[in-house]
Amino acid sequence: METSRRSRRRTLLALPALTAVAALTSLTACGSDASTTTVGADGKAKVTVLRSNGAIFEPLYIAEQQGYFKQAGLDVTIKAGAQDTSQNAPSILNGEAQFAMTDSSGFLKGAAQGLPVRIVTGLQSATTKTAPTDGLLVKKTSAIKTFSDLQGKTVGLSALGGTIQFICEYLVQKDGGDPAKVKFVSLPTTSLNDAVYSFGTFFAAGRANGLRSIGKGMNELPGIPQGVLFSSQRYLSSNSATAKKFTGAVAKAITYADAHPDAVRAIDKKYTTVPAGFIDKQATAYYDKSINTTVMRTVITNMKEFGLLDKAPKDSDLYWDQAPTATS
Incomplete structure (x- = not known):
């Protein structure tokens, strides 16, 4: 399968x-x-x-x-x-x-x-010279604390198959999880399922509106x-x-x-x-x-x-x- x-x-x-x-x-x-x-x-x-x-x-x-x-x-x-x-x-x-x-x-x-x-x-x-400008966002009350917690969850992306999906799967694996167990869907960057991987102004706005970020985004792979x-x-x-x-x-x-x-x-x-x-x-x-x-x-x-x-x-x-x- x-x-x-x-x-x-x-x-x-x-x-x-x-x-x-x-x-x-x-x-x-x-x-x-x-x-x-x-x-x-x-x-x-x-x-x-x-x-x-x-x-x-x-x-x-x-x-x-x-x-x-x-x-x-x-x-x-x-x-x-x-x-x-x-x-x-x-x-x-x-x-x-x-x-x-x-x-x-x-x-x-x-x-x-x-x-x-x-x-x-x-x-x-x-x-690492700059603060992260992209990353995984979840609600403050979410049980998701690490990338490995995404197994069995749905992550919204602005587009499927690109660098954003790659870094998300890479960080799941780096954290000891199985990327194949994460479901990715294409959604507007302002939408949120279990989590959303966002970037730029959308990432900054999400944090400003109370969402919690996990990890350091692409800065985890300088x-x-x-x-x-x-x-x-x-x-x-x-x-x-x-x-x-x-x-x-x-x-x-x-x-x-x-x-x-x-x-x-x-x-x-x-x-x-x-x-x-x-x-x-x-x-x-x-x-x-x-x-x-x-x-x-x-x-x-x-x-x-x-x-x-x-x-x-x-x-x-x-x-x-x-x-x-x-x-x-």
Whole structure:
């Protein structure tokens, strides 16, 4: 019965990546060229980057505002990508955009299906340098005290099969429980069953409204990528100089963002629907360009074990050869 459950979940979770594969096949048949860089009359290389609809995109706008893209000789357009960032891959593969954001699981799903995409830089990873901005929330009167107590319980998630589900299952197992005995359902982030795993402003609002948090969220696995930028292998092969200029500008913006939290808050006020008063009260995130390949391998191994990946992609199929990787 358990094997059947895992098989069904793998089939469902593979559908987004398979859709992207089908889209790539169609685009290739039509002769689309995703490797061409357009240069404007001003001599600047034109680049489009797809951001997430939620957060972690702040360094992109800082690079624009501080002139880092311009100084690098780039004309960069920042656009909101798909609501599910794992669905940005077709736009990258057909040349509609050159770079896009996603999280670790969103990227790994595509890589496990053989999509020719590579991570070029990190944006943010879980770190003990900041207080948790995500985690498990329960009612104050709940008998749930630890992650292992979730066995036999129902946990609400904003989306199934992603990084949030992975970290929840990982922490159940780390606490000595069996992740297969936890039921996950997709619900609005404000809904609550036995428990809800929430993040960002929803996590902060839940705690402010009296919910109790358990553990330290993704900070329990420092180094897990929460936001990365990726591109197509074909584009990177033909445009490595442009890609290096782009990632260099983003790296400068990451350093600036960590040193200027008010600049981050100003971007959040402009590009999110979160009330300004709430933004002013919250600590800003810590941004990091590095991608910890050791932690990423832990994520891959466990996602496959939990049935969230059909197969474990090799490191050579994940990272651009000039990406800022690190080991621990």
